[in-house]
Amino acid sequence: MTTSCQTSAESKLAKRGEVFMSKDKRNAAGEGVGQPGWNPGSSLPRGGVGRMTSYSKVSTTMPVVAMTFDDGPHPTNTPRLLDMLKQRNIKATFFVVGSNARRYPSIMRRIVAEGHEIGNHTVSHGKMTSMSQSQIRSDLNNANQIIRTACGVTPRTVRPPYGAITSVQKTWIKAEFGFPSILWSVDPEDWKKPGSSVVASRLINGAKPGGILLAHDIHAPTIDAMPRALDGIKAKGYQFVTVTQLIGLEG
Ligand SMILES: [Zn+2]
Numbered sequence: 001m002t003t004s005c006q007t008s009a010e011s012k013l014a015k016r017g018e019v020f021m022s023k024d025k026r027n028a029a030g031e032g033v034g035q036p037g038w039n040p041g042s043s044l045p046r047g048g049v050g051r052m053t054s055y056s057k058v059s060t061t062m063p064v065v066a067m068t069f070d071d072g073p074h075p076t077n078t079p080r081l082l083d084m085l086k087q088r089n090i091k092a093t094f095f096v097v098g099s100n101a102r103r104y105p106s107i108m109r110r111i112v113a114e115g116h117e118i119g120n121h122t123v124s125h126g127k128m129t130s131m132s133q134s135q136i137r138s139d140l141n142n143a144n145q146i147i148r149t150a151c152g153v154t155p156r157t158v159r160p161p162y163g164a165i166t167s168v169q170k171t172w173i174k175a176e177f178g179f180p181s182i183l184w185s186v187d188p189e190d191w192k193k194p195g196s197s198v199v200a201s202r203l204i205n206g207a208k209p210g211g212i213l214l215a216h217d218i219h220a221p222t223i224d225a226m227p228r229a230l231d232g233i234k235a236k237g238y239q240f241v242t243v244t245q246l247i248g249l250e251g
Contacts (some may be wrong), residue, residue, distance in 0.1 A: 014077070022248040048178020049156045050247040053170040056183040056245045063238045065207050066246040067092045068184065069217035070121055070159060073100050073107040077223045082110060084226050088234070091115050092209040093243040094217070095159040098123030098143035105150040111230070112151045117242035119182060120144060129164045140177060157182045157243055182243055184214035190222040199225035204232035210246065232234065 072078045073096055085092055094111050096118060101108050111118060122128075123143045125182040128136050140158065148154055160169075170181045186206030188199045199222060203213055213233075215222050233240070241249075 015063065027232060030105070030173070030213050031113075032130070041163065048174060050180045050250065052179035052180055052250075053167070053174040054165070054183060055212065055247060057208070057212055058249060059251050060127055060210040060246075060249045061251070062249060063209055063236075064241050064246060064249060065209075065211040065213055065233065065238050066121075066243045067215070067233075067240055068095060068182070068243060069093070069193040069211050069215055070160070071097055071125070072099070073104045073111065074218040075104060075221045077220055078104075078107050078217050080106075081217050081223050082114060082116075082224060084117070084223070084230065086114055088230055090230060090234075090240045091117070091242050091245075092240065093119055093157075093182075094115040095121035095157075096147065097121050097125050098139075098146040099125075101143075101150045108147070108151040112153050117244060118147055118151065118153050118155050118198040119243065120147065121159050121174055121177065125161045127162055127164045128160050128169055133169075133172065136173070137176070140173070140179075144177075150173040157178070159183075161179045163172070180247065182212060185211040186213045187226075187238040188213075188215060190215050190219060190225070193219065193221055196221050196225035200228040200232060203229040204236065207233045207236060207238055210222070 067090065069081065069092060072094060094116055096108070108118070120140055120143045122139045123146065124139055126139065131139070144154060156179065158173060158177070159182045163183050165181050173179050173181065185208065186203060188202035190199045199215070203215070207213065217223065
């Protein structure tokens with residue numbers, strides 16, 4: 001049952017991939033030059049990932065969601081989560097804090113080796129709305145550098161700590177770094193430790209097409225909630241994709 005749902009969603013994704021591919025080819029061939037957002041000859045839209053400066057969900061009717069985990073990596077909780085994801089062949093997005101990425105490079109490499117995506121969640125975990133442009137710039141650059149050193153990957157998205165960011169900040173960060181700011185459509189408030197079954201239910205009930213689901217892989221009860229949450233979301237017929245894959249399906 002689950003397998004056939006997954007297969008059908010995967011084939012839809014593959015079809016969408018072809019659509020995007022042919023659009024790119026048209027562009028590379030010179031057609032559509034000047035169309036906003038497209039960089040001829042490149043597979044990426046000009047200015048980085050996605051058309052928008054921020055996303056709390058992606059507009060699509062497909063049964064896909066992105067599961068995101070913030071604030072790690074954590075020395076025991078993240079590896080436990082990675083085992084659960086691997087068992088289910090689910091790819092997630094990790095918005096890591098630079099200081100933890102620097103501390104646990106082997107976990108960073110494991111995240112990447114197992115096909116998950118890494119996003120920038122700053123080094124200091126400061127509130128961007130209380131920071132100057134130059135402070136944010138240097139923080140994001142430092143986090144990028146730490147992540148590159150740890151696992152060889154450069155992030156393509158940012159999640160502002162606490163979701164605190166102004167529209168002016170979203171605009172210049174997109175222009176300068178190419179990062180859309182990734183917020184969320186479902187917040188189970190797992191950091192308040194409401195209990196694993198509550199966290200799981202909130203995630204399952206909140207899953208809608210194009211949804212971005214928030215959780216924190218630094219809390220043990222959040223990891224305890226994951227088997228039920230992931231299986232429950234899958235049982236609703238949803239497929240898990242990474243944040244940039246989700247943005248690629250933008251309708
Ligand atoms: Zn955070």
